[in-house]
Amino acid sequence: MAKTSTTIYECQKCGHQSRKWLGKCPDCGEWNSLV
Secondary structure (H helix, E strand, C coil), X not given: CCXXXXXXXXXXXXXXXXXXXXXXXXXXXXXXXXX
């Protein structure tokens, strides 16, 4: 069975974390800051 990895994206400006990539951070509103 394949090992499932969970990717966590984090905003470079405020540190908000999300399981999926978002174009705009929902906390600080910064665009393209989730890596």
